[in-house]
Amino acid sequence: MITYIKVMERQNSETRQGQIKQAVLDIIYTDGLKNLSTRNLAKRIGMSEGAIFRHFATKQDIILAIIQDVQTDFIGQLRKIATSSLEPKERLQKFICSTVQYLTDNKGITMLLFSEASHNNDEQLKSTLRQIFNNQKSLVSKIFLDGIAEGTWDEEIPVENLAMLYMGIPVSLNIELILNRGESQNDNFCKKMLSLMLKLLKR
Amino acid sequence: MITYIKVMERQNSETRQGQIKQAVLDIIYTDGLKNLSTRNLAKRIGMSEGAIFRHFATKQDIILAIIQDVQTDFIGQLRKIATSSLEPKERLQKFICSTVQYLTDNKGITMLLFSEASHNNDEQLKSTLRQIFNNQKSLVSKIFLDGIAEGTWDEEIPVENLAMLYMGIPVSLNIELILNRGESQNDNFCKKMLSLMLKLLKR
DNA sequence: TAACTTTGTAAGTGATTACTTACATCAAGG
């Protein structure tokens, strides 16, 4: 009988970086941020602690890389929706629903974002977080303004305030997800929020 | 010439507990959660690290005591407003404005709440956080329902969803406060949010 | 005043942290 012993195979740095980032999110969601140590990280991937530092200079750099991924992937996706040629109402629906989808799919990320915001005084990190927050706000504002310019929505509505209120949707969804371990929230959630938004926008 | 050397005077445990809790919030706001160590805590108060453990069994117990203060003080205040005999519209205004006030006055607390929620798997802590969140939701729902029963507000509005949307207000205010170091937000903020809420509630 | 409890300190404790070092092994190119 031949026994194959699985040994850690060599991978290029890009692949490893992806694995490490994914493991960070997994740990945060399953065990909480407190258990996000480089030791646990290495154990989760099945490599040595030293290997991690081959692919990232510091632990903080891993966090930064993840947050920059959010900036490109998530915000990029929202930008596409907001600047598409669809009707404003349809854009708004896609915008809200894909936000809700992203946040429920990537529960670890959102905990990471808000916790890092309060933990760190790292300015680079804070400024990226500010960008993510403000980009969402200005993209949703663009949709509101397009609908108002078109004449379908109320031009009296204070867009800035509405965008602020909108931002509460993803954020409080997060809180619920954290506190209720993701059990709540069916896929109707975004449609419910959409209908409230539409009532606010009605002339 | 006589020189008086100021030495740490003995205080009763209750006084010290108050000082310790206040110092925790100060540290969180000025230096971030990362620097909330028992060493820094002792230094900030001007006592020894050992003395802290005379008044609280563990560091976690300090956090718990603070969160329980929020439950009694903040939620207690909101409960008084929600169950008062004022008009629903007036209650809603007081409710939103005193929430905004509390959160801006106690910036350290809110960072603590949300960070602990994602950090810890401590069930006692999580359950208290859930209570704080759900109490706010059900108290604001009560105001909505009273206004609907009275006939002033739209009975078609889905109260549960509206309460969820409402919860976004304090939560996203927090994010702004964290990211912008409390520079934004004048005292009109709650009135702006109130007027959006009122449009949603209009028949 | 004597006995006892409470509040304080200084100097530890072992555990854990992010990160480093010395060295092995693998893949690729000349």
Added chain:
DNA sequence: CCTTGATGTAAGTAATCACTTACAAAGTTA
């Protein structure tokens, strides 16, 4: 085949963590 650079490991490192211990001194009560 041999060199070279990238990727891996085991076993460290000093620093920091929450918390303890042994003891002193102050306050209280008898």
